[in-house]
Amino acid sequence: MFPRFRVLSLVFGISILSAVSYAADAATQKLLYVAEPGIRDLLEYGGHGLVVFDMDHNHRFVKRIPLAGLDPKGKPLNVKGVVANKATHRIYVTTTKTLTCLDLLTEKILWEKPYDGGCDRPGLSPDGKVMYLPSLEGGHWHVVDAMTGDIIKRIETGAGAHNTIYGLSGKHAYLAGLKSPLLRVTDTKDHTISKEVGPFGNVVRPFTINGAETLCFVNVNDLLGFEVGDLQTGKKLYRVEVTGFEKGPTKRHGCPAHGVGFTPDEKELWLCDAHNRRVHIFDATVMPPKQIKSIEVRDEPGWVTFSLDGKYAYPSSGDVIEVASHKIISGLKDEEGREVASEKVVEIDWNGKEIQQIGDQFGLGRKGLE
Numbered sequence: 001m002f003p004r005f006r007v008l009s010l011v012f013g014i015s016i017l018s019a020v021s022y023a024a025d026a027a028t029q030k031l032l033y034v035a036e037p038g039i040r041d042l043l044e045y046g047g048h049g050l051v052v053f054d055m056d057h058n059h060r061f062v063k064r065i066p067l068a069g070l071d072p073k074g075k076p077l078n079v080k081g082v083v084a085n086k087a088t089h090r091i092y093v094t095t096t097k098t099l100t101c102l103d104l105l106t107e108k109i110l111w112e113k114p115y116d117g118g119c120d121r122p123g124l125s126p127d128g129k130v131m132y133l134p135s136l137e138g139g140h141w142h143v144v145d146a147m148t149g150d151i152i153k154r155i156e157t158g159a160g161a162h163n164t165i166y167g168l169s170g171k172h173a174y175l176a177g178l179k180s181p182l183l184r185v186t187d188t189k190d191h192t193i194s195k196e197v198g199p200f201g202n203v204v205r206p207f208t209i210n211g212a213e214t215l216c217f218v219n220v221n222d223l224l225g226f227e228v229g230d231l232q233t234g235k236k237l238y239r240v241e242v243t244g245f246e247k248g249p250t251k252r253h254g255c256p257a258h259g260v261g262f263t264p265d266e267k268e269l270w271l272c273d274a275h276n277r278r279v280h281i282f283d284a285t286v287m288p289p290k291q292i293k294s295i296e297v298r299d300e301p302g303w304v305t306f307s308l309d310g311k312y313a314y315p316s317s318g319d320v321i322e323v324a325s326h327k328i329i330s331g332l333k334d335e336e337g338r339e340v341a342s343e344k345v346v347e348i349d350w351n352g353k354e355i356q357q358i359g360d361q362f363g364l365g366r367k368g369l370e
Helices: 004-027
Strands: 028-036 049-054 060-065 079-085 090-095 098-103 108-114 130-134 140-145 151-156 161-166 172-177 183-187 192-197 204-209 215-220 225-230 236-241 260-262 268-273 278-283 290-296 304-306 312-315 319-322 327-331 345-351 354-358
Touching (some): 028 079, 079 345, 130 161, 140 161, 161 204, 172 204, 215 260, 260 304, 268 304, 268 312
Antiparallel strands (some): 028 049, 028 345, 049 060, 079 090, 090 098, 130 140, 161 172, 172 183, 183 192, 204 215, 215 225, 260 268, 268 278, 278 290, 304 312, 312 319, 319 327, 345 354
């Protein structure tokens, strides 16, 4: 047996090494924040809360941050969107009825507010001060002071408000509704609609845009594929259909292709196909984009986004896909070993207690952006 002092020395030494290792890891951390329940109100896909994963260490579970957003009986409402901001160090989670604001540094809820008509997937300005908050498939968007939650303006479209992108330039917001084949573009100086893009082949579902904010790529009802629109002229340019696979019934959304996103370098466009449990990959260096590969995932995907460095793709099935190899390398699991799945995720990179950069939920193109 070791002498007592030697055992203590060994334990002390190991503790120091562990602390040093932890400190090194904590200095620069890339974390994936997954809002749950992020697929309808189904708690079997990861429970309730913000579930955080370490992107640099095989996406291992780190922690769970409690959330609000409960119905009168105490059951968690389904999450509709998640956005965050570096400057204000705040993260926002919408449910079907409320908007919750949390401080990322303290992980405490600052406020939770309900809104007329409910809430859907929002967009947040680059400076973190203004949010475009869609009603729940209603006729309007609220323009909200993101610091207080107070309403600044109401934008009426009658479009079945649903998905919202606040452009990375901060000059425009993009509004898509479940009742319209048009993508509406606002001027964020006065929060008025300045342009309409389309009409597309059917109502607009999930969509993404390139970094220059010149092109949009939209899912539409009844299409296993996507359409491309010109954000400058307002015209539809292309209709692209997936080859080699048939449309069929889906568990959710009722849309053959629900989920489309760019790799940050805009070299590839990824498309979700729920019926076939695939993500289809397109070469986006040519127009229209050309289908090059398909990857089978563990559940029906309804959304896809990417890590800021372009290394990983995150379909809502919970698979982690290495973009370079197009191979599944991991799968998200929570502290109970449950497979985690969500359509509402955002990357937040830390340097100690300082936020370095924040990703987005939409898989936005970032070509040419710093």
